[in-house]
Every structure is written in C-alpha cells, then in structure tokens.
Amino acid sequence: MHKETLFGRLAICIVIAALFWLLPVPEGIDPNATHLLGIFVATILAIVLKVMPTGAVALLGLTATILTRTLTFEAAFATFNNNVVWLVVAAFFIARGFTKTGLGSRIAYLFVRMLGKKTLGLSYGLLVTEVILSPAIPSSTARAGGVVFPILDNLSRSFGSAPDEGTARRMGSFLTMVAAQATAITGAMFMTAMAPNPLIVQFAGEQGIQFTWASWAIAASAPCILALALVPLVIYKLYPPAVKNTPHAAEFANQKLAEMGKMKTSEKTMLGTFVVLVALWIFGDTFGISSTTTALLGLCFLLAVGVLSWKDILGEQGAWDTLFWFAALVSMASNLSSFGVVQWAGVHVSGVVGALSWPVALLLVAILYFYLHYFFASQLAHVVSMYAVFLTILLSVGAPPMPTALLLGFFSSLFGALTHYASGPSAIFYGSKYVPITTWWKLSLVVSVINIAIFIFVGGAWWKVLGLW
Amino acid sequence: MHKETLFGRLAICIVIAALFWLLPVPEGIDPNATHLLGIFVATILAIVLKVMPTGAVALLGLTATILTRTLTFEAAFATFNNNVVWLVVAAFFIARGFTKTGLGSRIAYLFVRMLGKKTLGLSYGLLVTEVILSPAIPSSTARAGGVVFPILDNLSRSFGSAPDEGTARRMGSFLTMVAAQATAITGAMFMTAMAPNPLIVQFAGEQGIQFTWASWAIAASAPCILALALVPLVIYKLYPPAVKNTPHAAEFANQKLAEMGKMKTSEKTMLGTFVVLVALWIFGDTFGISSTTTALLGLCFLLAVGVLSWKDILGEQGAWDTLFWFAALVSMASNLSSFGVVQWAGVHVSGVVGALSWPVALLLVAILYFYLHYFFASQLAHVVSMYAVFLTILLSVGAPPMPTALLLGFFSSLFGALTHYASGPSAIFYGSKYVPITTWWKLSLVVSVINIAIFIFVGGAWWKVLGLW
Numbered sequence: 001m002h003k004e005t006l007f008g009r010l011a012i013c014i015v016i017a018a019l020f021w022l023l024p025v026p027e028g029i030d031p032n033a034t035h036l037l038g039i040f041v042a043t044i045l046a047i048v049l050k051v052m053p054t055g056a057v058a059l060l061g062l063t064a065t066i067l068t069r070t071l072t073f074e075a076a077f078a079t080f081n082n083n084v085v086w087l088v089v090a091a092f093f094i095a096r097g098f099t100k101t102g103l104g105s106r107i108a109y110l111f112v113r114m115l116g117k118k119t120l121g122l123s124y125g126l127l128v129t130e131v132i133l134s135p136a137i138p139s140s141t142a143r144a145g146g147v148v149f150p151i152l153d154n155l156s157r158s159f160g161s162a163p164d165e166g167t168a169r170r171m172g173s174f175l176t177m178v179a180a181q182a183t184a185i186t187g188a189m190f191m192t193a194m195a196p197n198p199l200i201v202q203f204a205g206e207q208g209i210q211f212t213w214a215s216w217a218i219a220a221s222a223p224c225i226l227a228l229a230l231v232p233l234v235i236y237k238l239y240p241p242a243v244k245n246t247p248h249a250a251e252f253a254n255q256k257l258a259e260m261g262k263m264k265t266s267e268k269t270m271l272g273t274f275v276v277l278v279a280l281w282i283f284g285d286t287f288g289i290s291s292t293t294t295a296l297l298g299l300c301f302l303l304a305v306g307v308l309s310w311k312d313i314l315g316e317q318g319a320w321d322t323l324f325w326f327a328a329l330v331s332m333a334s335n336l337s338s339f340g341v342v343q344w345a346g347v348h349v350s351g352v353v354g355a356l357s358w359p360v361a362l363l364l365v366a367i368l369y370f371y372l373h374y375f376f377a378s379q380l381a382h383v384v385s386m387y388a389v390f391l392t393i394l395l396s397v398g399a400p401p402m403p404t405a406l407l408l409g410f411f412s413s414l415f416g417a418l419t420h421y422a423s424g425p426s427a428i429f430y431g432s433k434y435v436p437i438t439t440w441w442k443l444s445l446v447v448s449v450i451n452i453a454i455f456i457f458v459g460g461a462w463w464k465v466l467g468l469w
Numbered sequence: 470m471h472k473e474t475l476f477g478r479l480a481i482c483i484v485i486a487a488l489f490w491l492l493p494v495p496e497g498i499d500p501n502a503t504h505l506l507g508i509f510v511a512t513i514l515a516i517v518l519k520v521m522p523t524g525a526v527a528l529l530g531l532t533a534t535i536l537t538r539t540l541t542f543e544a545a546f547a548t549f550n551n552n553v554v555w556l557v558v559a560a561f562f563i564a565r566g567f568t569k570t571g572l573g574s575r576i577a578y579l580f581v582r583m584l585g586k587k588t589l590g591l592s593y594g595l596l597v598t599e600v601i602l603s604p605a606i607p608s609s610t611a612r613a614g615g616v617v618f619p620i621l622d623n624l625s626r627s628f629g630s631a632p633d634e635g636t637a638r639r640m641g642s643f644l645t646m647v648a649a650q651a652t653a654i655t656g657a658m659f660m661t662a663m664a665p666n667p668l669i670v671q672f673a674g675e676q677g678i679q680f681t682w683a684s685w686a687i688a689a690s691a692p693c694i695l696a697l698a699l700v701p702l703v704i705y706k707l708y709p710p711a712v713k714n715t716p717h718a719a720e721f722a723n724q725k726l727a728e729m730g731k732m733k734t735s736e737k738t739m740l741g742t743f744v745v746l747v748a749l750w751i752f753g754d755t756f757g758i759s760s761t762t763t764a765l766l767g768l769c770f771l772l773a774v775g776v777l778s779w780k781d782i783l784g785e786q787g788a789w790d791t792l793f794w795f796a797a798l799v800s801m802a803s804n805l806s807s808f809g810v811v812q813w814a815g816v817h818v819s820g821v822v823g824a825l826s827w828p829v830a831l832l833l834v835a836i837l838y839f840y841l842h843y844f845f846a847s848q849l850a851h852v853v854s855m856y857a858v859f860l861t862i863l864l865s866v867g868a869p870p871m872p873t874a875l876l877l878g879f880f881s882s883l884f885g886a887l888t889h890y891a892s893g894p895s896a897i898f899y900g901s902k903y904v905p906i907t908t909w910w911k912l913s914l915v916v917s918v919i920n921i922a923i924f925i926f927v928g929g930a931w932w933k934v935l936g937l938w
Contacts (some may be wrong), residue, residue, distance in 0.1 A: 003775065010773065053779040056772050063765040073761060077550035083542050292542060296532040303525050304479065306472065310522040314786040321783055 005022055009051045017042035017064065026344065029221065031333055033339035035070040040332045044385045045376060055321045058328035071335055074228055079331040083292040084198035085323065088138045090295035091192045092319035094277070096312050097302055101267045103274075104147040106260055107132055109253040112151070116249035119171055119241045123178040124234045126152055127186075130179070131228065134193035135187040135217075136280050139318055140416070141424035144183040149428055152179055156434070159243055165215040171367060174241035176434040178232045180417045181447050183232065183425045187413035189215045189224045191291065192281070194413055195322055196383040201390040202330055204405040206337050208394060211282040211405075219466065220408050223459040234450060239443055246248040266307050273298050273307070329384045346392025358398040363456070366407050371450060373415035379423050383412050400469035407455060414451045418444050478520045483560065486533065497811065502808035504539040509801045513854045516847060524790045527797035529852065529867055540804055547802040551759040554792065556731035557607045559764035560661045561747070561788035565781050566771055570736045573616040575729055576601055578722040585718035588640055588710045592701045594645040595621055596655075600697065603655040603662035603822040604686075604747050609885070610893035613652040618897055622647055625903070627721055629710055645708035645903040647701045649886045650916050652894040653827035654700065656882035658693045660685045660760065661750070664791055665707065665852040669800055675806050675876040676864060680874075682750040682760040688875050694926040696920055697806040703919060707913055735776045735853070742767050742776070745928045773785075806857060815861025825865040832925070834863055835876050839921060842884035847890050852881050869938035876924060880901055883920045887913050 020038025025031045043061035047054050048256045065071040079085060098104035108129040115125035126148050137143040156172030187194035191201060191213045201211050240338075263271075280294040302308040336342055359434075369390050376382040385406060394404045416423035420430035420440050430440060463469060471550040489507025494500045512530035516523050534540040548554060567573035577598040584594035595617050606612040625641030656663035657790040660670060660682045668682050732740075758766075782788075805811055822830045838859050845851040856877060863873045885892035889899035889909050899909060932938060 026533040048766075052772065056779040056784070059765070060769050060773065062763070063769045066762050066765060067758075073552050073555075073759065074550060077552075077555060080549035081546035086542075086546060152628075173924060289536075290542065293532070293535050296528070297536060300529050300532045303521065304529065310525040314523070320789045321779075464753055 002013070006051055006287070009049045009248065010046065011087075013042040013046045013049070013051060025422050027366060029341070029344060030339055032070045033336070034048065035068060035339050036332065036336055036339060037341055039064050039070065040385075040465060042335060043329075043332065044381050047381045048376065050377070051318065053321075053380070055325045055328075058325040060179055061332060062163065062328045065332065071331075074461050075185075075335060076331055077327075079099050079327040079334065080323075082202070082327060082330060083290065084202050085327050087192065087292040087295050088195055088198050089319050090292070090299050090324045091136060091138040092142075092322060093299050093313050093316055094295065094302065095139060095142055095307065095318050096271075097270045097307050098133060098137060099142070099146055101264065101270045101307065102260060103267045103270045104129075104133060104137075105151065106257065106263070108147060108151045109256045109260075112155070113250045113253040113257065115254060116155075116175070116246055119174060119244050120232065120236050122155065122246055122249050123175055126175065126179050127182040127228055127232065130186045135190045135281065136192065136274055137190045138195050139322075139424075140183050140187050140194050141428065142318065143186075144179065144425035145428040148179055148183070148325045149432070151394070152176065153432060155246075155249055155252060159246060159248070160175070171241040171243040171246075172432075172434040173439070174235065174239055176429050176432060177235050177440070180426055180429040180440075181231045181235070183429075184201040184414050184417035184423070185224055185227045185451070186417060188410040189217065189220045192295075192338060194379070194416075195326065196380050196412055197409070198324070199330060199380070199383050200387060200412060202408040203333065203337075203383075204409070205392065206334065206388070207391060207401070207403045207405070209401045213287050214283070214285060217282070219402075219459075219463060219468065220410060222462040223410070223455045227454050230450065230454070231447055234447065235443060238446065239439065269305055270302070273301055291449075296300050325380070329380070331386060333384050340391055342388045343434070346396055348391070350393040350396040353393065353397055356395070356397065358400075361397045362394055362404060365390055366404075366411060366456070367452060369408055370411045370415050370448065371418075373418050373422055375411055377421045378433060379412060379416050382413060382415070387412065403460060403463045406463065407459065410455055410459070411452075414448070414455070418448055424466075473629070475520055478518045479515065481510040482518070485514060498810070498813060499808055501539045502810050504537060505534060505801065505805055505808060506810055508533050508537070509540065509805060509854075510740045512798075512801065516850045517845065522790075522799070524794045524797075524845070527794040530801060531690040534801070534804075539567045539642055540800075544804060545800055546796075548796040548803060549792075551671070551796060551799060552759065553600040553671050554765050554796050554799065556661065556761040557664055557667050557795065557804050558788050558792045559761065559768045560605060560607040560813070561611075561778065561791060562782050562785055563742075563771065564608060564763065565785050566739045566742070566776050566938050567606060568611070568615055569603060569781060570733065570739045570776060571729060572736045572739045573598075573602060573606075574620065575726065575732070575736065577616060578725045578729075581624070582719045582722040583724065585624075585715055585722060587699065588713050588715050589642060589705050591715055591718050592644055592705075595644065595648050596651040596697055596701065599651050599655045600658065604659045604750065605661065605743055607661045607664050608664070609656050609663050609895075610897065611651050611787065612655075613648065613894035614897040617648055617652070618901070621645065622722060622746065622901060624715075624718055624931055628715060628717070638708040640712040640715075641901075642902040642908070643704065643708055645898050645901060646708060646909070646912055649895055649898040649909075650700050650704070650767065650913070651697060652898075653883050653886040653892070654693055654696045656885060657879040658686065658689045661764075663848070663885075664795065664880070665677045665849050665878060665881055668795070668799060668802075668849070668852050669874070669881060671854060672802065672806075672852075672860065674877070675857070676870070676874070678870045678874045681754050683752070683754060684749070688928075688932060688937065689879060691931040692879070692924045695927055696923050699919065699923070700916055701914065704912060707915065708908065726758070731838045735765045738774055738776050739771070742770055792920075798849070800835065802857060803854055811857045814858050815865055819857070819862040819865040822862065822866055825866065827863070827869075831863055831873060833878070834859060835873075835880060835925070836921060837886050838877055839880045839884050840887075842887050842891055846890045848881060848885050849883070856881065872929060872932045875932065875937070876928065879924055879928070880921075881925070883917070887917055921936060 009098050020034050025034050046057040062076050065076050111125035115121040128133040133143050152175050191197050211462050267446045277298040281291050284294050487509040489503050494503050494505050531545050535542050535546050570688040580594035580597045584590040602612050621644050660666050746767040753763050825932050886895050
C-alpha cells in the first residue's frame with residue numbers, strides 16, 4: 001500500500017481517538033474511561049484498516065494511553081505478567097518443536113497413509129492431523145500454513161491437481177476447503193489451539209466465568225467432533241473433487257515416511273513431551289499445576305534436553321509478536337472493563353434486546369456476533385472489540401453465563417473460515433488459488449449455518465448434560 | 470562444549486538449589502525465602518558456568534520458583550511490567566535505527582575524519598563516537614561490536630596493521646585497547662548506555678535511592694569525562710602504537726563518507742529523533758514525561774514514519790532476549806529483597822566491616838566489588854547477585870546513600886574491560902586477536918586503578934558539589 005494512504009489512515013484513526021476527548025462524559029464514568037475508549041476504538045480501527053502490523057498498532061495505542069495520562073505506565077503494562085498471555089507465548093515456543101523436529105509432518109504423513117485411499121479419506125487424514133496438533137500449536141496459522149498446507153499442496157500437485165490445471169484442480173480445491181474449515185473448528189477445541197482463546201478466557205473470567213484447560217476441552221468436545229465429522233461430507237457433496245480415488249496418496253506418504261527414516265531422538269522427545277503436556281493440561285489442576293506452569297515446564301524441558309535452543313526461542317518472532325499485541329490489547333480491554341465502560345455499554349445496548357426472552361436474545365445476538373465477522377480481517381480484533389460487550393449484553397438479559405461464554409467463544413474460532421480474509425489460515429489457503437472467491441463464500445456460508453446449528457443445539461444439549469446450565 | 474558437560478553442570482546447579490531446602494531457616498525469615506535464595510544462587514551459577522544462554526537459564530530459574538511454590542506465577546512474572554525493563558527494551562529497538570539507517574557509521578567516520586590525523590587522535594575519534602551513541606544504544610555489545618569495532622578493524626587493516634602483521638599490529642592493538650576501555654567508561658555515562666544500568670536504578674530504588682535519567686547523567690559526567698580524556702593517554706604511553714601518524718585515516722573516512730553520499734531522509738529522521746529523545750530524557754521530568762514514556766514515544770515515531778518496521782522490531786532478538794532475562798532476574802532479586810533476604814545478608818555480613826568507619830568500609834567494599842569481577846564473565850550476573858547486597862552492607866555502616874549507590878553502579882560498567890571475558894564488548898575486542906591476553910590483563914589492571922581513583926576522589930568531590938552527600 002502507498003505510504004501516503006497509510007499516513008492518511010493513521011491520521012483518521014488519531015482524529016477519531018481525539019474526538020472522544022470532546023464527547024460528553026456519561027454520569028458516573030471517569031473521563032479517562034472515554035479517553036481510553038477513544039484510543040481503543042482507534043486502535044481496533046487501525047488494526048482493521050491494516051495501517052501497520054497489529055503489534056505496532058498496539059504499541060502506538062498503549063503509548064498513547066500513557067502519554068495522555070489516560071493510564072499510568074503500570075496500568076498500561078500490567079498485563080505483561082498475565083498468565084494466559086504467557087500460556088499462549090510458551091505454547092508458541094513449544095510448537096516450534098513440531099516443525100523443527102519434523103514430528104508435525106510425520107504425523108500428517110501417517111494419517112495420509114492410513115486414510116488416504118480416497119480423496120474423502122485424505123481430507124479426514126489432514127483434519128485428524130490438525131486435531132492432534134492443535135492442543136500445542138496455538139498459532140492456527142503455523143499449524144495450517146506450516147504443517148497441513150504444504151502437505152495438501154504437495155499431494156494435490158502430485159495428482160495433477162495444481163491450481164492451474166483445469167477441473168482437475170478440484171481435488172486440491174476440495175481439500176483446501178475442508179482444511180480451512182477444519183482449522184476453524186479445531187481452533188475451538190482447546191484453550192491452546194488458537195491465540196485469541198486465552199483472551200476469551202480472560203474476558204469471561206472478568207465476568208466471573210472461570211474455565212480451566214480441561215473444562216474448555218470437555219465442553220468443546222461433542223459439538224467440535226460432530227462438526228469435524230460432518231463438514232467434510234457436506235463439502236464433498238456440494239463441491240465434489242474431480243479425483244475421488246487416490247490410491248497413490250498412501251504410496252506418496254509412505255515414500256515421504258521412508259525418506260524421513262526412523263524417528264529421531266529429538267522427535268521421540270518431542271512426542272513424549274507433548275503427551276505429558278496434554279496429560280498435565282487435562283489433569284494438572286488436580287495437583288494444583290496450572291496450564292501456564294505446565295507450558296513453562298514443557299518449554300524448560302525441551303530447552304534442557306536441547307530439542308529447542310534459546311536461539312530458536314529468540315527467533316520465534318510470532319511468539320514475541322503475540323506477547324506484545326496480546327498483552328497490549330488485553331490491557332486496554334481490561335482497563336476499559338475496570339473503568340466500567342463495558343458494563344455501561346452492555347447495559348445501554350441491552351435495552352434494545354431487553355424486551356426479548358433470553359433464548360431469543362441469545363440466538364439473535366450470537367448470530368449477529370458471528371456474521372459481523374464479514375467486516376473483520378482478524379479474529380483477534382473481533383474478539384477484543386466485541387466479545388466482552390456481547391457477553392455482558394447477554395448476561396444482562398438473563399442468559400446462562402457458562403454456555404453463553406462458551407458459545408461466543410467457540411463462534412470466535414468458527415468464523416475464521418467465513419471469508420477468504422477472515423483469518424491468517426484462510427488467507428493462506430485462499431492464497432494458494434485452489435478455490436475461487438465466490439465458491440469460498442458460498443460454501444462457507446452453508447458450513448457456517450451447519451456449525452451454528454450444531455453449536456447451539458448439540459452444544460447446548462451437551463452443556464446441559466455437563467450441568468453447565 | 471560437550472552436551473554431557475552441560476548436563477553435569479546443570480545437575481550441579483539443581484543440586485545446589487535443592488540443598489537450600491535442607492538449610493535451617495533463620496528466625497523471622499519465610500522458608501520460601503531460603504528456597505528462593507537457593508534457586509537464585511543456582512541461576513547465577515548456571516549463568517556464570519554458561520550452562521545455557523542467560524535467557525534460558527532465567528526461564529528455568531523462574532519456572533522453578535513457580536513449580537516449587539516458592540513464588541506465585543503473578544509474583545514471578547510481576548516485573549514484566551517494570552518500567553526500567555521497558556526503558557531498556559525500547560532503547561534496544563531504537564538503537565536498531567542507528568545501524569539500519571547507517572547513521573552510526575556516518576557519525577564514526579565524521580569523527581575519524583575530524584580527529585584521525587594521528588593514531589592518538591583516531592582513538593579519541595572512536596571514543597567520541599561511543600559517547601555520542603551511548604545514550605540511545607543500551608547494548609554496549611551492539612555499540613562496540615556493531616559500530617565501532619568494524620570501523621576500527623577496517624582502519625587498522627588499511628594501515629597494514631592486521632592482527633597477523635608483526636609489530637605493525639600495534640596500531641590496531643592500541644586502538645582496540647582504548648576502545649574496550651572507552652566502552653566500559655561510556656557504559657557508566659547514561660542510564661540507557663548499558664543494559665545492567667536500569668537494574669542498578671531498580672535495586673537502588675528499592676533502598677529508597679531514586680535516580681532520574683538526568684540525575685544519573687549529571688553525576689556521571691565529571692568522572693566519566695576525566696576518565697575518557699586520560700585513559701587513551703595512559704594506554705598510548707604504556708602501549709604505544711607502531712604507527713603514530715595516520716594521515717590516510719582522514720582520507721579513508723572521507724572516501725567512506727563519499728560512498729555513503731548525502732544523508733538519507735531516514736538518517737535525518739533518525740538523527741532528529743535521537744536529539745529530541747536525549748532532550749526529553751534530560752528535561753522530560755519537568756513536564757512529567759518519564760524516560761520510559763520518552764523511549765516508547767521515540768519508538769512509536771520511528772515506526773510511524775517507517776524508519777523502523779515492525780519486522781525490524783520482531784527481528785531484534787537482543788531486545789526480546791533482554792526483556793526476558795532482565796525481567797526474570799529482576800523478579801528473583803526483587804522478591805529476595807521483599808522476603809528480607811538482602812537485608813538479612815547485608816546486616817550479617819556488615820558485622821565484619823561494622824567496626825570500620827564508613828569511608829574505610831566504602832573504600833574496601835567498593836574495591837572488593839570491583840575486583841570480584843575477575844570471577845565473572847557477565848556484568849549482569851555480577852550486578853544481579855551482588856549489587857543489592859553490597860549496597861545494603863555499606864548503607865548499614867552509615868555510608869551516604871546516593872554516592873555509594875552511584876559508585877557501585879559506575880564500577881559495574883567500569884569492570885567490563887577488566888579481563889578479555891569481562892563483558893560482551895571485551896569478548897568481541899579480544900576475539901579480534903589484536904591484543905594478547907597478558908597485555909590486556911596488565912593494561913586493564915593499570916586502567917582500573919586509575920578509574921577507581923578518579924571515581925572515588927573526583928567523583929566523590931563532584932557529588933559533594935552537586936549536594937548528593
């Protein structure tokens with residue numbers, strides 16, 4: 001983009017923030033609250049407009065809060081010791097072990113060999129790989145773009161199904177569409193499967209709704225598994241691949257596995273660490289070991305035995321990036337909440353839906369929350385700007401806290417495949433040119449309806465069974 | 470080093486930490502305090518033994534405090550929102566602008582052209598470059614290794630004075646020795662001239678001794694300028710270069726400057742930002758703009774105008790590294806202090822020097838603090854493990870707070886050239902093979918005596934004039 005355009009957009013964001021200094025301050029609200037809201041709105045807008053990378057925008061926003069004395073330095077930077085922030089950062093570092101050792105690819109090839117006789121089976125092979133990797137790879141972009149996509153692309157091309165080869169492309173197209181949706185669904189499965197998830201935990205926690213790693217995973221399990229089982233079938237029906245039998249895929253995987261040879265010590269160590277890690281995430285709470293402590297412990301172990309080096313850690317730019325923008329945005333959002341702005345907005349907006357019974361309100365508001373993602377190119381920006389407010393609105397009309405927090409939380413992953421720009425992984429999958437835009441939008445709309453139905457009805461029933469409401 | 474050796478060393482550190490669990494707990498001290506002390510001692514030992522890079526060791530130490538329930542997660546990570554930590558991190562990012570735009574080299578060539586007719590003048594040219602860059606380059610390794618050393622090396626080689634060319638090497642050797650000492654002295658000049666300085670500010674602050682950026686710079690000015698003026702002369706006398714006239718150095722610099730052409734816009738912007746930054750560091754307190762806010766503001770500006778990109782920031786591994794080890798070590802040290810361990814150690818050790826009058830005690834203890842650096846390969850490890858305790862000891866025998874904190878603080882920079890392994894810059898300078906070990910040790914010992922005398926007597930007098938005691 002032209003430098004001038006970016007300056008123009010930055011200027012617009014600054015002017016918008018400044019306008020909040022002129023607003024009348026509502027009764028009982030600290031004037032700093034409206035100033036913070038202004039900076040927050042401008043920050044989110046700058047992220048949406050892609051004025052600069054998210055981290056840079058977050059730094060500008062945070063510095064603005066300090067410089068205008070809206071927040072003290074300590075309040076602005078308080079979230080850098082937040083444990084959910086460090087959970088996701090540590091998991092990012094651990095994820096490096098999957099790519100560094102080659103374990104991630106090995107797992108993918110194993111499932112392709114096992115399930116890849118038919119194209120449909122192949123799509124499930126990629127999907128299962130995603131599920132297995134998701135507990136410890138919180139960057140869905142790294143998981144989809146770094147492990148699954150290269151294998152998908154390789155396979156499709158080896159079947160004469162490169163993006164530029166006419167109708168034959170539709171094997172690659174089918175797999176791409178399934179993988180994009182699978183990434184969105186697996187993102188919802190675990191607290192550590194997607195960077196914005198711990199944000200959701202944080203925001204829900206501020207409303208008194210507590211999740212552990214295990215309780216999240218259990219609540220997500222039934223609707224996620226159902227969605228993962230159904231979605232490939234639906235896409236297979238609506239958008240059938242030209243190549244339906246892929247007897248060579250297993251051979252291809254076999255050959256790749258032969259090239260990789262036996263598991264290296266580093267791969268075995270990584271696998272063992274991963275298993276213990278997930279076990280501790282599930283059962284750690286009973287011994288009083290939190291998920292963050294678990295992640296730190298896993299990371300220390302990988303460093304001590306040399307699977308990862310400190311150089312790997314320092315070079316893992318995605319993690320440092322996440323540390324920064326994550327902590328900065330959580331800080332702004334949490335401070336808004338403690339200033340009472342979120343409550344205030346929730347109460348005022350809920351006047352509109354206040355006349356409705358909570359099930360109708362929940363349905364309408366949650367669906368609105370979902371489809372507003374047509375306007376976002378970042379799950380993060382969407383979650384940061386809307387999750388807390390939408391949750392507050394629904395709680396104020398009497399919606400049951402736990403399922404409401406979960407539903408909005410899971411939707412925050414699911415809408416990641418809604419458009420070709422909806423998330424990092426979708427941008428990567430779309431960028432491969434297997435799937436035309438119109439196809440993407442149509443199929444994703446259908447899938448979104450199915451996902452919403454599954455999570456509301458099956459999810460709702462499951463959470464009732466679990467006694468969450 | 471062999472992996473087995475490292476494992477052995479790591480095991481020793483862990484055993485040493487574990488021994489503290491068996492120690493009797495002194496009356497009135499929380500048992501967690503002795504546990505933390507054990508982990509802290511093991512962490513410092515692991516840094517000294519180079520078991521792993523400092524950051525990795527710090528992570529292991531911090532995780533150990535959480536896992537053993539010595540500290541809560543919040544207490545362990547509390548310092549990640551410490552403003553001195555972010556001051557040094559932001560300054561690290563800003564420093565990238567000097568190398569990226571080429572402004573750092575241009576400044577060096579300008580001074581070489583101005584002062585480089587004789588070898589002695591040349592050495593002052595490099596020294597002045599260091600002084601000018603030091604306020605905004607807190608990595609003395611980046612300053613010395615990234616800007617000054619390459620130019621020094623280039624110049625020496627162009628005069629037939631490469632390390633392997635007999636006695637002619639002694640121009641390069643002379644310049645190297647001066648540059649190493651100059652780096653150590655300039656590190657003391659500004660709060661932002663060396664990474665451990667903000668640590669010193671933090672530790673002194675915990676004893677109620679407050680420094681601002683400006684008050685540090687003023688206190689450092691007189692002794693630092695005197696030392697910078699004298700030290701090259703002393704080295705010139707004791708270790709004269711074989712080549713004493715360097716008429717071609719100016720030409721060489723001229724040619725380099727011609728190659729660089731006119732100042733680019735990015736260089737001008739960097740220069741302007743730098744000037745404003747230093748001005749705000751000096752005068753900002755009067756407008757209530759802290760040094761950290763100033764640094765963040767400068768960084769935001771460089772990002773907004775595109776001198777730095779977010780990619781540069783994420784790739785600046787030294788800064789992220791510093792953020793981590795810095796915050797982790799400050800956390801351990803601060804928690805030790807709030808557990809009362811530092812006070813306890815100070816009071817018990819000061820029994821030994823308690824019979825002495827404070828001036829004698831100050832002299833002995835400060836000199837001991839200085840020469841203990843023969844046992845350290847890291848200024849950081851030395852400061853973290855000893856600064857607070859030594860300061861406490863001296864305060865308890867009645868030494869005046871401000872000059873004592875300053876003296877120990879400045880010594881923490883000065884001892885950075887004591888040996889060829891005393892600091893990052895010394896390791897780089899020594900690594901160039903211009904100076905043999907014995908020469909390095911002898912000359913540095915002489916210079917250290919001069920520095921100590923200047924800082925105690927001239928420094929002491931200057932701080933009296935300033936009314937600091």
